[in-house]
Amino acid sequence: MNHIVSIIIPCKEIDPFTIECIKRCKELDYENFEIIVLPDHESLPIQRIKIIPTGEVSPGRKRNLGIAYSDGKYLAFIDNDAYPRKDWLKNGNG
Template identity: 40%
Template sequence: MELSNIFVSIIIPVIELNDYLRESIYYISKLSHPYFEIILIPNNPINSGLNNNHRLSLKFIPAGKIGPADKRDIGAKFAKGEILAFIDDDAYPRKDWLTNALKHFKDPEVAAVGGPAVTPEHDSFWQKVSGAVFLSRFAGGHPDHYWPGKGVYEVDDLPSVNLLVRKDIFEKVGGFNCKYWPGEDTKLCLAIKKLNKKI
């Protein structure tokens, strides 16, 4: 697998166009890895209001009022990428997000890669307080999912806010189990681990 040429499908479930999504698209436009498409799965068609001055490859797939796991599965069906990159509409990737994540797929046993979901520095006080809740083992359970620091290590579970998965493995395990919410990302990771693949 030639890492520099991997095509990635960035899949974002969203209810409707919002300022968080606009900001997320702006940050995605700055990614250092150039080979990607963005698949947005809103409830209803988005006809205007999203400035695409960045000339990004954007697909809109209106899906109705369904959950985020269902929307991610729909996005995966339309994805052209070898790697599916799941991110939330209120998440903003760093410029090196894909570059850093993709290098781990050089190991053919690695099926999924993820990283922390850090509250941005420019967020409001209350947004930072909300983010701090997830840093607690009492409230969040896995603070390492929300704060960088340990380096690279294998895990059994990652949240879908920042999750990249090989498309062939995603299809093999049947995608997200939409009966579980929250927890569909945990179910996906458990199915991947049952294939004896690394996360």
């Protein structure tokens, strides 16, 4: 059984880079995951994505807030301008 993984994406705003990162995360070949996006300010909802506005805090603080809101047994961190390979979670590599 695959354990749930929380993918945590800190960002300033949900811009085209962030949208592409989310899209690629949704296409991963691992089924049991959640995506948590932490922009500075409120954003329009995105289906099946937790969006947690954080205010203007450091990326490290955003990651810690993402952990607090996660339901996963494991954590995976990715920057909003990085695009994971499809096997990123399955094989544990970038």
